[in-house]
Amino acid sequence: MAGKLPIKTSPHVEAWNANREAYEQTFQWTPGNLAGTVVFCVAIPTGIYQLIKAEFNAVNDYQGIPRRVMP
Numbered sequence: 001m002a003g004k005l006p007i008k009t010s011p012h013v014e015a016w017n018a019n020r021e022a023y024e025q026t027f028q029w030t031p032g033n034l035a036g037t038v039v040f041c042v043a044i045p046t047g048i049y050q051l052i053k054a055e056f057n058a059v060n061d062y063q064g065i066p067r068r069v070m071p
Contacts, residue, residue, distance in 0.1 A: 019026070057067050 042064070053070050060067050
């Protein structure tokens, strides 16, 4: 019974879904896309790494342990 219900589709939702399914074919690199990619793939991970490295060094300095060699 439940499989034979009448369904009204919205053309706007269908168009959005079609664009979403083919996004990898219609994607264009722009300066904004490139900037976002650099920020999220390079800047944020590098910043997190530097914070972790600084924390390790601060703890080692406090405890009198020699600093580790980290790249």
